[in-house]
Amino acid sequence: MLLNGAQILLRCLKEEGVDTIFGYPGGAVLPIYDALYDSDIRHILTRHEQGAAHAADGYARVSGKVGVCIATSGPGATNLVTGIATAYMDSIPMVCFTGQVATPLLGRDAFQEADITGITLPITKHNYLVERTEDVARVVKEAFYIARTNRPGPVVVDLPKDVMEGTIDFKPVEGEVNIRSYRVLKGFNSGQVIAAVDLIKNAQQPVIYAGGGVIASNASQELRELAEKRKIPVTTTLMGMGSFPANHYLSLGMLGMHGTRYANYAVGECDVLVAVGVRFDDRVTGKIETFASHARIIHIDIDAAEIGKNVDVDVPIVGRVKEVLQAINQRLEPVDGMSEWHRTIERWKREYPLRYGPSCEGRIMPQHVVEKIYDLTQGEAIITTEVGQNQMWAAQYYKFKHPRRFLSSGGLGTMGYGFPAAIGAKIACPDLPVIDIAGDGSIQMNIQELATAVSYKLPIVVCILNNQFLGMVRQWQGLFYGGRYSYTDISYQPDFVKLAEAYGAVGMRVKEDKEVDAALVEALKVDDRPVLIDFWVEKEADVYPMVPPGGSLANMLGGE
Amino acid sequence: MKKRTLSVVVENKPGVLTRVTTLFRRRGYNIDSLTVGATENPSISRMTIVVQGDARVIEQVTKQLYKLIDVIKIVDITKERAVERELVLIKVKADNNVRSEIVQIVDIFRARIVDIGRNSLIVEATGDSNKIDAIEDSLRPFGILELVRTGLVAMVRGGGSNEK
Numbered sequence: 071m072l073l074n075g076a077q078i079l080l081r082c083l084k085e086e087g088v089d090t091i092f093g094y095p096g097g098a099v100l101p102i103y104d105a106l107y108d109s110d111i112r113h114i115l116t117r118h119e120q121g122a123a124h125a126a127d128g129y130a131r132v133s134g135k136v137g138v139c140i141a142t143s144g145p146g147a148t149n150l151v152t153g154i155a156t157a158y159m160d161s162i163p164m165v166c167f168t169g170q171v172a173t174p175l176l177g178r179d180a181f182q183e184a185d186i187t188g189i190t191l192p193i194t195k196h197n198y199l200v201e202r203t204e205d206v207a208r209v210v211k212e213a214f215y216i217a218r219t220n221r222p223g224p225v226v227v228d229l230p231k232d233v234m235e236g237t238i239d240f241k242p243v244e245g246e247v248n249i250r251s252y253r254v255l256k257g258f259n260s261g262q263v264i265a266a267v268d269l270i271k272n273a274q275q276p277v278i279y280a281g282g283g284v285i286a287s288n289a290s291q292e293l294r295e296l297a298e299k300r301k302i303p304v305t306t307t308l309m310g311m312g313s314f315p316a317n318h319y320l321s322l323g324m325l326g327m328h329g330t331r332y333a334n335y336a337v338g339e340c341d342v343l344v345a346v347g348v349r350f351d352d353r354v355t356g357k358i359e360t361f362a363s364h365a366r367i368i369h370i371d372i373d374a375a376e377i378g379k380n381v382d383v384d385v386p387i388v389g390r391v392k393e394v395l396q397a398i399n400q401r402l403e404p405v406d407g408m409s410e411w412h413r414t415i416e417r418w419k420r421e422y423p424l425r426y427g428p429s430c431e432g433r434i435m436p437q438h439v440v441e442k443i444y445d446l447t448q449g450e451a452i453i454t455t456e457v458g459q460n461q462m463w464a465a466q467y468y469k470f471k472h473p474r475r476f477l478s479s480g481g482l483g484t485m486g487y488g489f490p491a492a493i494g495a496k497i498a499c500p501d502l503p504v505i506d507i508a509g510d511g512s513i514q515m516n517i518q519e520l521a522t523a524v525s526y527k528l529p530i531v532v533c534i535l536n537n538q539f540l541g542m543v544r545q546w547q548g549l550f551y552g553g554r555y556s557y558t559d560i561s562y563q564p565d566f567v568k569l570a571e572a573y574g575a576v577g578m579r580v581k582e583d584k585e586v587d588a589a590l591v592e593a594l595k596v597d598d599r600p601v602l603i604d605f606w607v608e609k610e611a612d613v614y615p616m617v618p619p620g621g622s623l624a625n626m627l628g629g630e
Numbered sequence: 631m632k633k634r635t636l637s638v639v640v641e642n643k644p645g646v647l648t649r650v651t652t653l654f655r656r657r658g659y660n661i662d663s664l665t666v667g668a669t670e671n672p673s674i675s676r677m678t679i680v681v682q683g684d685a686r687v688i689e690q691v692t693k694q695l696y697k698l699i700d701v702i703k704i705v706d707i708t709k710e711r712a713v714e715r716e717l718v719l720i721k722v723k724a725d726n727n728v729r730s731e732i733v734q735i736v737d738i739f740r741a742r743i744v745d746i747g748r749n750s751l752i753v754e755a756t757g758d759s760n761k762i763d764a765i766e767d768s769l770r771p772f773g774i775l776e777l778v779r780t781g782l783v784a785m786v787r788g789g790g791s792n793e794k
Contacts, residue, residue, distance in 0.1 A: 191649060192656045196699040199645075216699060251641060251702040375693035378686065 075203040075234040076105035079167070082210035083111060085242070088138050090114065090129065090497060092122040096142020097182060098169030101234035114497060114526065117518040119146050121490040123153020123166065124516070128494030130162050131477050132452060134288065136217050137162065137494065142169040144182030147228075148189065152484055154224045155193040159481025160309060161286060163222035165213045172232035173201055187228050195223030203236035207243045215247040219254045221373040222286055255372060258389025260397065265385045266344075266368045267401045273342035275411045276302045279325065279354075282309030282480070283347015283371055283391050285473045290314065292395035293346065299399065301408045302344065303415055305333040307354055308461075309480040310347070312470035317449065322415070323424070326354040327617045328462040331422035331630075334615075334623035336415055337362050345369045347391045350380040351481070360622040370394045422615075422629060424466050429608045434583050436460070436535040436607040440467035442586050443505055443533065446594065451503040452477065452495045454488040456512030458542035460535050462613040464507040475502075486515025489532060493519060496528045503531070503594055510536040510604075511560055520573035523600040531593045532602045534566060537609045545612045549627070570602035578603045633662060634688050634708045635784055638677040641700040642668070649698050650677065659683060659691050663716075663781030674702065678783045680759075707784050714784040717756045719744075720766065723773035724751045732772060739765045750775055758782075 073081070079102060083091070090112045095103045106113050116122040119141040130137030137157075141150050147168040157164045171180040187197045196216050198209045206229075213225040270276060284293050290313050297304050297320050304314040305322040314321055322333035337343065343365040348354070355361040358380060369376075369383040370391055377386040387394050426437045440463050443451070449471040455461040455478040470476050477495055479487040492506040506513075513534050523530050535541075538561040547555050570577030576596055580589045580603060593601040614628025640646045647666055654661050662680035669676050681691055688706065695701050707714075724732050732751060736743055741755035755765050759782060766777065 187645065188648070191652050249699065252699050373697070375690065375697055377693075379690060 071240050072237055073240040074101065074105070074237045075206050075229070076101040078203070078206045078238075078240050079210060079229070079234070080105050080109050080111060081240070081242075082207050083138065086136070086210070086214045088136070091138040091140055092116055092125040092129070092494065093140035094119050094122055094142070094146060096146045096169060098143035098171060098231045099140060099146075099229075099234075101231060102140065102167070102169070102229070114493070114522065116490065116493070116522045118516065119149035120153050120486065121493070121516055121519040121522060123150045123164075124156065124484075124487050124490035125494035125497070126164055126166070127153060127157045127162050128454065128477050128491030129498045130157075130164055130494075131491070132474050132495045133498040134474065135163075136214055137164040138167070139164070140167040142182065143171055143186075144184045146182075147186040148184055151189060151193070152482075154190055154226065156479050156482045156484045156487060157224040158193045158195070160479065161222050161282060162224065163217040164224040165217050166224060166226045168226060168228050170199070170228045170230040173230045174232070176230065186226060190226045193224075194226050197226035197228070199228045200230070200233050203233050203238050206233065207240070211243050212247055212249060216252065255389065258387055258394050258397070262385055262387045263394065263397045264401070266387060267398055269342050269366050269368060269385060270300060270302075270344065270398070270402065274408075275340045276300065276342040276344065277322070277336050277340040277365075278302050278304040278344045278346060279307070279337065279348055280304055280310045280313045280346045281307040281348030284310055284313035285347075287347060287372070287391035288473075289347070289392035289395055290473045292392055292399060295399050296344075296395055296402070299402055299404045301405060301412065303336055303412075305329070305337065307348055307351070307480070308465055308478060311465060311476040311478075312473045315471045316469035317471065324465050325623070326351075327356065327619075328466065328613050328615065329623075330424055330466075331615050331626055332415060332418035334617070334626060335418050338364075338622075338624045339414070340365045343367045345383070346395070347371060349376045355380065355623075356617045357620055357622045360624070425629065426611070426614075430610075431608060433608045434580065434586060434605055436537070436605070436611055437463050437467050438583065439533060439535060439586055439605050439607065440464055440507060442590055443507070444468045446587070446590050447503055447505070451475065451505050452492075452499060454478065454492040454495060454504070454506045456488040456506070456508045457483045457485045458509050458512060458540065459537075459545065459611075459613050460507050460509040460512065460541075462542075463535070466613075485512040489513060489516050489530075490519045490522075492530045492532075493523055493526075493528060496530050497526070506530060506532045508532055508534045509541060510534050510538060510563060511540045517569070520570065520575050520600060520602070524574040527598045528600060529597050530600045531590075532600065534602065534604050535607050536563075536566070536604050537607050537611065538563065539609060541611075542613070544610070548610070548612070549618070566602055566604040570600075575599050576601040579606070580604070581606045632682070632684065634681055634683065634706055635712070635714065635782060636679045636681060636688075636692070636695075637705045637707050637784055637786070638679060638695060638701060639669075639703040640675050640677060641702065642673050642675040643700060646675065646700045647677075649700060650679075650695065653694055653698065654681075654691075657690070657694060659687060663779075665781040665783050667783070678781070680782050705786060707786055711787045712784050713787060714758045714782055715756055716759055716762050716782050717754065717780045718762045718766065719778050720753045720755070720769055720774055721750055721776040722753060722769045723749060723775060725749055728772055732769065735765070735768050739768070741765060
């Protein structure tokens with residue numbers, strides 16, 4: 071059958087089970103958009119390419135499928151870069167298609183030409199520049215395969231305009247993908263599993279440290295089985311939120327820089343640390359020499375390069391988290407004991423709960439807003455965050471019960487992520503409430519996506535914790551730079567209510583504690599458009615507890 | 631810091647060299663030398679990378695390299711019985727007074743004179759890196775005008791091939 075490159079591309083997308091893509095048209099992708107005009111693939115038109123990338127990322131995190139976005143050449147492609155880097159750092163499966171100038175123009179500094187394969191080299195799992203129409207089908211198949219298998223990640227496919235326009239007699243690619251230099255990891259070392267089981271059996275004070283790999287591997291059930299069988303307390307990373315129910319009696323909440331005191335104490339005191347789908351990030355470990363220094367460490371991860379990268383471990387197991395946990399669970403009998411260890415932890419929980427003081431200015435405390443959001447949605451909502459204080463308060467005070475419900479830029483720390491990610495999440499999962507917990511700084515980084523959310527009638531609730539500061543940076547300036555608030559005062563702001571209304575969204579402003587609940591209830595009732603609530607919160611509230619950068623987890627500030 | 635020699639078998643595709651060097655730069659590993667060239671199989675190239683670092687660094691380099699989709703196989707040939715060779719071209723000052731002396735040195739190293747100018751010679755030598763260092767040191771007193779080394783290429787002795 072005679073098809074052009076663009077038609078082949080769409081056909082391959084359908085083959086991969088793609089029904090929704092996020093994008094923004096432009097000159098070099100005109101052939102693709104022309105083909106989309108006749109296609110039943112749903113294209114979500116954002117207002118900025120970065121929005122498309124984050125939306126595809128949010129869609130992928132919620133659905134577990136590969137997220138797809140598309141942008142034109144040059145500036146369209148470079149606008150995707152932050153979104154690609156965000157997905158790369160958090161191991162999110164994505165395929166990003168970029169337009170490119172026609173092959174005869176490549177390398178000649180043509181209009182809207184950018185070397186996007188060069189630019190994205192260190193922030194993609196792999197990338198392709200497709201030079202012949204004959205290669206389109208194979209490359210697309212490989213791109214999806216690479217994006218979703220082993221440790222997932224984003225793949226960029228750069229498509230020159232003439233490759234999309236060229237017509238060939240199309241034959242579908244038969245059979246499985248076969249790349250001789252890339253093999254899907256199978257199995258694991260069962261000797262290491264036995265070694266891990268021995269350590270766990272003999273542990274007196276074990277802790278499980280669970281991360282994004284548990285969610286990527288859909289292994290929450292297995293994790294819970296391990297924890298409950300052996301009565302092992304579980305702390306999660308930011309990326310691991312929801313991999314273990316936060317309201318479970320074995321849950322320690324988050325560890326690390328803004329983790330709970332009891333999680334950090336438990337890691338400091340434990341004798342066996344079961345690290346599952348984690349990468350010992352500096353925000354988690356603090357001073358690396360003192361991290362879990364009394365513990366034998368079991369590290370389960372699909373990526374061999376993560377083993378020993380930051381921390382030496384005693385029992386490394388390279389494999390799929392799900393399969394490895396199943397194998398470990400099979401070899402373990404349930405126990406009742408551990409009461410001594412649990413009593414210690416219970417005492418820490420009683421003595422050092424997460425808490426915050428009353429307002430100094432009679433304003434709303436930002437933590438209170440997050441608590442109310444939790445009360446109203448009972449941990450069932452999808453929560454996205456921006457980056458900074460809003461992100462940490464969301465992680466601390468919203469008790470996630472399920473995986474794939476917390477969307478946050480953990481690795482790259484991308485301000486402006488939360489709102490477009492919420493759009494992707496709402497499209498993937500229209501039946502769940504989707505709430506972006508935002509700051510007044512971050513929300514302005516992708517505020518243009520209000521137009522997207524309004525045009526697709528997406529009832530997303532954006533809760534701006536408005537303290538008129540770049541709050542996390544201000545907090546550091548306060549703690550470590552002598553209170554010199556250099557350029558973190560952003561009190562000149564748009565009227566967010568009018569701004570929302572100008573876009574056709576609902577705008578609300580809340581200044582009093584007693585109005586918080588009613589405003590959220592009202593916002594969650596809206597079902598045909600986004601709602602933006604401007605909460606005027608305490609201006610100089612800080613996130614506590616806090617491990618100062620480079621410090622030991624045991625030495626936390628605040629929250630005593 | 632120890633030097634290690636990695637033999638890296640890669641897909642012969644555009645951009646593979648950039649992928650490898652970008653990885654080294656980004657992760658902060660030091661390349662001492664890198665050579666790349668064709669192999670008996672036209673779809674495969676072989677890189678010989680000499681890298682500085684302790685065992686931990688080499689382990690990370692190897693694991694990170696394996697994550698590149700186009701990398702097929704990596705062998706740390708420091709640990710293997712291997713043939714290692716480097717080629718050097720040295721343009722050395724040589725007036726009539728010292729010419730014979732230089733020729734003697736060239737003979738000792740089993741090197742060759744490949745060009746004769748009025749006041750200079752070009753010497754070509756091959757060998758392992760120690761030998762190349764030695765000839766370079768021996769000729770330095772005469773005045774080295776230009777020097778270029780290819781970097782190391784290496785091959786494991788005995789059977790075995792590029793693809794496993």
